Amino acid sequence: MDSLRNNGKIMIVGAGGVATVAAHKCALIPEVFKEIIVASRTISKCESIKRAIKSKYGRDINIAQVDADNVPEMVLLIERYKPDVVLNLALPYQDLHIMDACLEKGVHYIDTANYEPIDEAHFEYSWQWAYRDRFKQKGIMAVLGSGFDPGVTNVFTAYAQKHLFDEINYLDILDCNAGSHGHAFATNFNPEINIREVTQVVRHWLEGKWVETPAIIEDGSIHFGFDYPMVGRKESYLLYHEELESLVKNIKGLRRARFWMTFSENYLTHLRVLRNVGMTRIDEVDYEGQKIVPVKFLKALLPEPASLGTKYTGKTVIGNIMTGKKDGKIITRYIYNVCDHEEAFIETGTQAIAYTTGVPAMIGAMMVLTGVWQGNGVFNIEELDPDLFMDALNKYGLPWQVVEHEPLPDSF
DSSP states (O other): OOOOSSOOEEEEEOOSHHHHHHHHHHHTOTTTOOEEEEEESOHHHHHHHHHHHHHHHOOOOEEEEOOTTOHHHHHHHHHHHOOSEEEEOSOGGGHHHHHHHHHHHTOEEEESSOOOOTTSOOOOSHHHHTTHHHHHHHTOEEEEOOBTTTBHHHHHHHHHHHHTOSEEEEEEEEEEEEEEOSSSSOOSSOHHHHHHHHTSOEEEEETTEEEEEOOTTSTTOOEEEEEETTTEEEEEEEOOOTHHHHHHHHSTTOSEEEEEEEOOHHHHHHHHHHHHTTTTOOSOEEETTEEEOHHHHHHHHSOOGGGGGGTOEEEEEEEEEEEEEETTEEEEEEEEEEEEHHHHHHHHSSOHHHHHHHHHHHHHHHHHHTTSSOOSEEEEGGGSOOHHHHHHHHHTTOOEEEEEOOOOOSOO
C-alpha cells in the first residue's frame, strides 16, 4: 500500500455494534490508524469501546459526545480533532448532516448505508449523489456503502467484472444469516432501520427497468430454497437492497439484478403481527397527550442488537452469483464469505452481522487513508479498484471463495 499521505486520524461516528467492530479493527493497525476518535450521542457506549480496546490491545483512543444531527456541533468536533477521514456508522437519517460537516471542514467521508429520510421508508442514493459537485470542488472524497451489503457485495461484483468476466449479465446477491440469538424476536441491527427495510415493496432490475413485487410479509412474495455453503438449505426471499441502484448504473451489461435474504417463519410471523397491530409505523401517534413513533417504542422494547452476540451461534453466508460472458463462453461464478457468530464475539464482543459490516468499513477507511483510493467527488464503492480491498478482506477476518455454480433461474 502507498504510505500515508496524512496524519492517520480517523473519526468514527456512532458507537453501536458496527462501530465497535470498526474501532477494534482500527486499533489493530496503528501504522495506518495512528489516532482513533469514537463519537456518539451516548458517551457511555464510547466509554465501553474505549475500555475494551485499552484492555485488549493496550491502545488509548479518544472519545467524544456529539449529536450527529447538529451540523455545527459536528463541525466543532472535526475542528477539535482534525481527522483525515470521518467514518459514519451512525443512523442513515444522519448521513447528510455528517456529509455537510465534512464538506465544511474538507474531510473525507465514508459510510455503510444510504441516506434515508426519518419520516419515510425511502431507500435511494439520489440525495447523496447530489453532493458530487460540492465534494469535487472541495477536493475531497466521499465513499458510499463500505459495509458488507452494500459494500463487499459491490466489490465482489467489481472484482468479477475486472478479473472473471468480459461482461456480467445476471447478478443475484444472497444474504443468509443461519444463526440463532436465543430470543423470541430481535433484529440484528437498529430495529428502526431493519424493520423499514424488510417491510417495503420489493424491486428488482430486469431488462432496463425496475419490477415491483410484494413485500416479504405479503401474499405473493417471491422466495425459494437455496443450499448455502456450510449451512445448508434456507428459504431466501426477494428483497430490495440499495446496492442494486448503483450496481445497475456502474456494472455495464446487467440485464437482471436481484437481492435475496433469508428469514425464518418465526421472524416473519412476529413481523406480520407487529405490522398488523401498528407497531411498525414510522409516523407519530398521539398517546395520552404525547407524540410517539410506534417503531421507536418497539425499538426500546427489543433487545439491543449489540447485546445479541453473547448467545449467538451459527454462521452468516453472503455472496454473489453472477452469470455472464468470458472469451465468448457463458460462465457462472459464486463469490461468497462465511462468518461465524461465536468467533466474531470472541474477537470483538459482537455478532457476525455487525462484524461483517464493521470490518469492510475499516478497510474502506484504510483504502482512503493509504491513498489506494483517490478521487474528488462522491463514489459508490464498486467505482473504485477492488483488488487491495479484496486482499484486505482475506487478511482482516472475512476470507472469500470463488467457485463455479449453476445460474439461478429467471423465476421461482
